[in-house]
Amino acid sequence: MKDEKIDAIFNPKSVALIGASNKEGKMGYVFAKNIIDGYRGKIYMVNPSEEQVFGLKCYPDVRSIPDSIDLAVIVIPAKAVPKVMEELAEKGTKAAVVITAGFSEAGPEGKKLEEEMMVAANKGKIKVVGPNCFGIYNCNIGLNASLGVGTPPQGGDISFVTQSGAYGMAIFAFALDHHMKFAKIMAHGNKAGIEDYEILRYLGEDDETKVICLFLESVNKGREFLEEAKKITPKKPIVATKTGRTAGAARAAASHTAALAGSFTAYEAAFKQSGIIFARNGMDLINIAKGLDWQPLPRGPRVGIITNSGGTGVELADLCEEAGLVVPELSEETQEKIRELIPPYASSRNPVDMTPVWPKFVELYSKIIKILYESSEIDIIIPIILQRAAMMPEVCQAVADTVNQCLASDRKKPTYVCWVSVRSAQGNMDILQKNRVPCYDWPERTARAVGAIYGYVEFLKRRAISFEGR
Amino acid sequence: MKDEKIDAIFNPKSVALIGASNKEGKMGYVFAKNIIDGYRGKIYMVNPSEEQVFGLKCYPDVRSIPDSIDLAVIVIPAKAVPKVMEELAEKGTKAAVVITAGFSEAGPEGKKLEEEMMVAANKGKIKVVGPNCFGIYNCNIGLNASLGVGTPPQGGDISFVTQSGAYGMAIFAFALDHHMKFAKIMAHGNKAGIEDYEILRYLGEDDETKVICLFLESVNKGREFLEEAKKITPKKPIVATKTGRTAGAARAAASHTAALAGSFTAYEAAFKQSGIIFARNGMDLINIAKGLDWQPLPRGPRVGIITNSGGTGVELADLCEEAGLVVPELSEETQEKIRELIPPYASSRNPVDMTPVWPKFVELYSKIIKILYESSEIDIIIPIILQRAAMMPEVCQAVADTVNQCLASDRKKPTYVCWVSVRSAQGNMDILQKNRVPCYDWPERTARAVGAIYGYVEFLKRRAISFEGR
Numbered sequence: 053m054k055d056e057k058i059d060a061i062f063n064p065k066s067v068a069l070i071g072a073s074n075k076e077g078k079m080g081y082v083f084a085k086n087i088i089d090g091y092r093g094k095i096y097m098v099n100p101s102e103e104q105v106f107g108l109k110c111y112p113d114v115r116s117i118p119d120s121i122d123l124a125v126i127v128i129p130a131k132a133v134p135k136v137m138e139e140l141a142e143k144g145t146k147a148a149v150v151i152t153a154g155f156s157e158a159g160p161e162g163k164k165l166e167e168e169m170m171v172a173a174n175k176g177k178i179k180v181v182g183p184n185c186f187g188i189y190n191c192n193i194g195l196n197a198s199l200g201v202g203t204p205p206q207g208g209d210i211s212f213v214t215q216s217g218a219y220g221m222a223i224f225a226f227a228l229d230h231h232m233k234f235a236k237i238m239a240h241g242n243k244a245g246i247e248d249y250e251i252l253r254y255l256g257e258d259d260e261t262k263v264i265c266l267f268l269e270s271v272n273k274g275r276e277f278l279e280e281a282k283k284i285t286p287k288k289p290i291v292a293t294k295t296g297r298t299a300g301a302a303r304a305a306a307s308h309t310a311a312l313a314g315s316f317t318a319y320e321a322a323f324k325q326s327g328i329i330f331a332r333n334g335m336d337l338i339n340i341a342k343g344l345d346w347q348p349l350p351r352g353p354r355v356g357i358i359t360n361s362g363g364t365g366v367e368l369a370d371l372c373e374e375a376g377l378v379v380p381e382l383s384e385e386t387q388e389k390i391r392e393l394i395p396p397y398a399s400s401r402n403p404v405d406m407t408p409v410w411p412k413f414v415e416l417y418s419k420i421i422k423i424l425y426e427s428s429e430i431d432i433i434i435p436i437i438l439q440r441a442a443m444m445p446e447v448c449q450a451v452a453d454t455v456n457q458c459l460a461s462d463r464k465k466p467t468y469v470c471w472v473s474v475r476s477a478q479g480n481m482d483i484l485q486k487n488r489v490p491c492y493d494w495p496e497r498t499a500r501a502v503g504a505i506y507g508y509v510e511f512l513k514r515r516a517i518s519f520e521g522r
Numbered sequence: 523m524k525d526e527k528i529d530a531i532f533n534p535k536s537v538a539l540i541g542a543s544n545k546e547g548k549m550g551y552v553f554a555k556n557i558i559d560g561y562r563g564k565i566y567m568v569n570p571s572e573e574q575v576f577g578l579k580c581y582p583d584v585r586s587i588p589d590s591i592d593l594a595v596i597v598i599p600a601k602a603v604p605k606v607m608e609e610l611a612e613k614g615t616k617a618a619v620v621i622t623a624g625f626s627e628a629g630p631e632g633k634k635l636e637e638e639m640m641v642a643a644n645k646g647k648i649k650v651v652g653p654n655c656f657g658i659y660n661c662n663i664g665l666n667a668s669l670g671v672g673t674p675p676q677g678g679d680i681s682f683v684t685q686s687g688a689y690g691m692a693i694f695a696f697a698l699d700h701h702m703k704f705a706k707i708m709a710h711g712n713k714a715g716i717e718d719y720e721i722l723r724y725l726g727e728d729d730e731t732k733v734i735c736l737f738l739e740s741v742n743k744g745r746e747f748l749e750e751a752k753k754i755t756p757k758k759p760i761v762a763t764k765t766g767r768t769a770g771a772a773r774a775a776a777s778h779t780a781a782l783a784g785s786f787t788a789y790e791a792a793f794k795q796s797g798i799i800f801a802r803n804g805m806d807l808i809n810i811a812k813g814l815d816w817q818p819l820p821r822g823p824r825v826g827i828i829t830n831s832g833g834t835g836v837e838l839a840d841l842c843e844e845a846g847l848v849v850p851e852l853s854e855e856t857q858e859k860i861r862e863l864i865p866p867y868a869s870s871r872n873p874v875d876m877t878p879v880w881p882k883f884v885e886l887y888s889k890i891i892k893i894l895y896e897s898s899e900i901d902i903i904i905p906i907i908l909q910r911a912a913m914m915p916e917v918c919q920a921v922a923d924t925v926n927q928c929l930a931s932d933r934k935k936p937t938y939v940c941w942v943s944v945r946s947a948q949g950n951m952d953i954l955q956k957n958r959v960p961c962y963d964w965p966e967r968t969a970r971a972v973g974a975i976y977g978y979v980e981f982l983k984r985r986a987i988s989f990e991g992r
Contacts, residue, residue: 158867216833218878222909225944269836295837333837335964363686366739367765367803397628408688439692474695478945493963494805 057179058246058254060146062190062236064122065093067197068114068145070136071127072097072105079127079151080105082199083187087125090194090203094119114139121145124178125187125197130154133183134168141176148173149197150182156242157184166244173245180245181238186217189237192260198239200224208233209262209345211255215269216295217241223267223334231485232342235260249276256284265341266292267334271319278326285327286517289508291340293331294319327511329504339492339501346488347466348459349509349522352431353377355502356424357403358417359436360410361472365403368436368470368495375503376510377432379403386427393419403436410440413447418454425458425465432502433467436495442473448480452487464521466505470498527649528716528724530616532660532706534592535563537667538584538615540606541597542567542575549597549621550575552669553657557595560664560673564589584609591615594648595657595667600624603653604638611646618643619667620652626712627654636714643715650715651708656687659707662730668709670694678703679732679815681725685710685739686765693737693804701955702812705730719746726754735811736762737804741789748796755797756987759978761810763801764789797981799974809962809971816958817936818929819979819989822901823848825972826894827873828887829906830880831942835873838906838940838965845973847902849873856897863889873906880910883917888924895928895935902972903937907961912943918950922957934991936975940968 067087073080080099084106087095096119097105100112111117114124114136124140126133130152140148155166166183173180181188187198196203200221210232214220217239224237236255240246248271255261264284271277271294281290323330331337355377359365369379379402382390387400393416399405404424406416417435424430441447455467469484471491481491492498512519537557543550550569554576557565566589567575570582581587584594584606594610596603600622610618625636636653643650651658657668666673670691680702684690687709694707706725710716718741725731734754741747741764751760793800801807825847829835839849849872852860857870863886869875874894876886887905894900911917925937939954941961951961962968982989 153867214833216831216836218831218908219833219837219942222831222834222942225909229945267833269833295833295840333841333964333966334834335966361686361688361692363684363689363737363739363765364692364804366686367689370765371803397623438688439695472689472692475699475948494803496803496805 054257055250055254057146058250060122061179061181061188063193066096066119066122067091067093068096068098068117068121068124070098070124072099072102072110074102074105083125083127086196086198090196114143124148126150126152128152130162130165134165134172137169137172141172141178145176145178147179149187150180151185151187153184155183170244182241183244185241186221186239191234204228205233208235210234210265210341211236211261212265213251214239214267216267219334220267223338227338230342231482243272248272249280252277252280262288263341263344264288264290265337266290267337268292268294278322281326281328286515289329289344291329291331291337292323293333293337329508331504336500339497340504342490343468343501343505346490347468348464349519350432350466350506353506354429354431355379355434356430357434357436358420359403359405360408360413360441361436361438362405364436364438364472364495365405368434368499369403371495371499375499377503377506380429383429386423386429389423390420408440413441413444414450417447418450421454421467422458431465433465434470434498436470436472438472442471442477442480445480445483448483452484452489455489456487468492468498468502470495524727525720525724527616528720530592531649531651531658533663536566536589536592537561537563538566538568538587538591538594540568540594542569542572542580544572544575553595553597556666556668560666562664584613594618596620596622598622600632600635604635604642607639607642611642611648615648617649619658620650621655621657623654625653640714652711653714655711656691656709661704674698675703678705680704680735680811681706681731682735683708683721684737686737687711689804690737693808697808700812701952713742718742719750722747722750732758733811733814734758734760735807736760737807738762738764748792751796751798756985759799759814761799761801761807762793763803763807799978801974806970809967810974812960813938813971813975816960817938818934819992820902820936820976823976824899824901825849825904826900827904827906828890829873829875830878830911831906831908832875834906834908834942834965835875838904838969839873841965841969845969847973847976850899853899856893856899859893860890878910883911883914884920887917888920891924891937892928901935903935904940904968906940906942908942912941912947912950915950915953918953922954922959925959926957938962938968938972940965
């Protein structure tokens with residue numbers, strides 16, 4: 053059964069904004085705007101010096117709100133937070149997102165404030181996100197209770213938990229650039245009132261979350277966290293990266309390589325055992341999530357590479373093998389089918405190198421993808437779309453259409469694009485990614501993302517869990 | 523003394539285009555257009571079926587050209603090439619770039635043609651680039667004898683040799699997007715008439731080449747190549763990457779991981795011993811070259827990180843340490859200077875985390891860069907410019923100005939920017955890179971490029987070679 057307090061964070065019937073403001077530039081203004089923008093439940097503005105905020109009645113304090121509150125969003129100065137938390141507790145508030153900074157991250161005085169705040173919250177059994185955090189989203193109901201600008205599009209499958217607000221939001225912005233869609237997002241800062249395993253359990257049970265993404269600096273209650281992960285990973289993938297240690301120790305950690313490396317390795321090993329996909333950094337994290345979300349899981353490690361540049365094909369083949377994948381020789385039969393299409397000086401071997409015959413790109417990418425899709429020799433297809441090919445929107449459209457036609461058949465097989473191009477051609481990536489064909493920047497990022505995805509399949513295989521049809 | 527035949531490739535007094543054409547879409551058209559565009563020496567068009575090409579007199583054959591030829595550029599079909607090469611030999615032509623494909627890469631018949639061509643070339647002591655290649659540039663004299671569109675801007679220091687035409691040109695296009703400038707470029711395809719060590723020696727002696735960049739699939743005469751490299755690396759850096767093996771063996775190589783890995787490691791070790799900077803892939807290659815070209819060499823491994831996102835700072839610190847750099851604690855004295863500037867909840871430790879106080883970004887980036895520049899505790903400065911900071915052109919301008927003010931002082935110290943942002947903000951990178959402040963995409967690529975650059979400094983230190991003032 054879902055944790056109803058955590059559910060109140062993401063699916064509140066009512067939201068109270070403590071510190072709402074009409075003054076542009078104020079936190080209370082940003083949050084009022086963000087919440088009103090897409091959220092369709094009841095909204096209560098709270099601020100003793102305002103009558104109305106954004107046209108909504110503004111209450112002088114929490115007590116005056118005539119109704120119960122599911123979620124309180126707090127943006128008032130740290131010193132005032134413990135008292136408000138008491139009032140929220142008295143009202144039976146279910147959850148609170150405390151954006152305000154100046155708590156335990158700011159020294160002993162702040163630590164004391166954080167403790168006082170948590171005493172009040174615990175007394176009222178309020179689930180606290182934060183303090184010192186970026187906030188939360190439930191994109192699928194249009195709820196933006198975060199510092200982020202704009203409410204992301206609905207219809208997302210990826211839930212994303214990030215301890216680092218700014219870096220997390222950079223990853224998130226990058227993901228939006230790539231047309232990824234999210235379900236729930238939480239940037240939980242100091243993590244004073246919520247354990248990592250609790251949020252993990254909630255997302256594990258959440259039907260709208262198909263892929264769980266974690267950007268971690270520290271892990272609270274590691275044993276419980278890993279136990280929870282073990283229950284989830286057979287059902288849905290968890291991708292996680294881990295940088296430094298706690299925010300405070302990060303600088304020290306960085307100057308002690310041995311300790312850091314040890315910790316890294318320990319995390320990597322523990323994660324792997326629990327079936328968590330370990331991402332080496334934030335960029336890999338989002339790339340892996342994209343591939344998991346948009347394409348079916350590969351049934352095996354055998355990669356078929358299609359390229360318009362021999363050199364890039366060779367580099368990608370090297371890097372795929374390094375990432376635990378296999379780039380096998382194609383059978384004479386399959387090569388014969390390909391040879392009928394390509395110029396005589398091109399190569400039907402794997403990588404299939406069509407050479408830069410741009411007038412034939414649309415036809416060749418489509419037909420060769422289909423041949424590899426239908427071949428039992430290949431589990432994963434990676435077309436390299438480089439330079440001239442990337443500059444041709446019709447090539448991108450043809451690849452997107454072909455991949456989705458293939459996926460509509462019974463036999464599921466993933467395609468990931470290795471994208472190598474200049475800035476001016478980036479717009480053509482949109483054609484592919486709006487059609488859920490993931491594009492990765494240059495061979496290394498491609499190989500690493502695909503290798504990590506196949507690592508998850510290997511985990512499922514070891515546990516004898518079927519991954520067909522995913 | 524410079525090899526005068528190779529010099530004729532890059533600095534010809536006259537160029538003959540064999541196969542010149544007025545028909546759009548033909549190779550002979552592309553090359554005629556490219557050569558006329560920027561080259562100021564004598565140009566002779568050759569084609570028996572044209573009277574004029576692009577308004578220039580067209581000769582029916584090589585013999586009819588009334589003058590001597592320094593460089594012949596050949597785009598006629600493979601079968602006709604050996605005979606033309608004989609005629610060129612009779613005329614005493616110094617060098618030829620053979621673009622035409624269909625030679626040894628296309629099977630036994632092509633191999634025979636290549637041998638015939640080389641017999642003729644060797645008889646006349648013609649230096650041959652190619653066949654089956656993309657061509658050459660000397661950007662500093664506006665000579666584009668390649669398939670590439672447009673002549674790159676003059677004033678470049680980087681020379682780039684690539685065996686893979688298409689991938690090489692993708693790297694090159696990426697580099698132009700990043701405002702890099704080149705001296706000489708050669709894509710030499712089958713390498714029938716030129717040894718790797720010869721071109722290396724030439725570039726080693728070329729005063730216009732400050733950084734040598736090599737994208738290799740195979741290395742001919744490895745011992746001579748490494749000997750040549752050993753002579754050059756104390757004077758100027760060589761950056762090289764190595765994928766697969768020969769183009770033909772690449773597919774097979776990829777399916778034999780052990781052999782491949784062995785070969786890779788062997789190359790890496792041999793390169794390192796000769797002081798060559800080993801790049802793991804094409805993207806790293808160009809990133810390393812950019813840092814070498816635009817910034818002075820670091821005197822030590824101590825990195826000072828300035829960030830507007832704690833999480834990114836931690837990730838970058840981790841990755842820097844992994845790349846052989848050090849992210850040391852700052853002295854109390856230096857921290858005190860920084861603390862006077864930043865908000866109380868920010869961090870003066872290393873990474874210096876100014877937090878997302880965007881109204882103060884311009885001031886803080888500038889002042890903290892200066893403090894670290896003047897401090898004896900730090901050898902390398904890496905500002906992270908993330909999201910909001912990246913979206914502010916005034917921040918990019920301030921960083922560029924500050925770096926160049928600092929570099930104008932006596933004490934040289936490099937700055938490299940870790941860039942984390944969305945597509946729409948990429949234009950602001952131009953402000954930095956036009957000012958020769960290198961930007962790298964996300965922490966991993968940054969740490970790896972800077973680590974590789976410092977690896978070269980370590981080589982110079984081991985050999986007791988001064989790198990001050992570079």
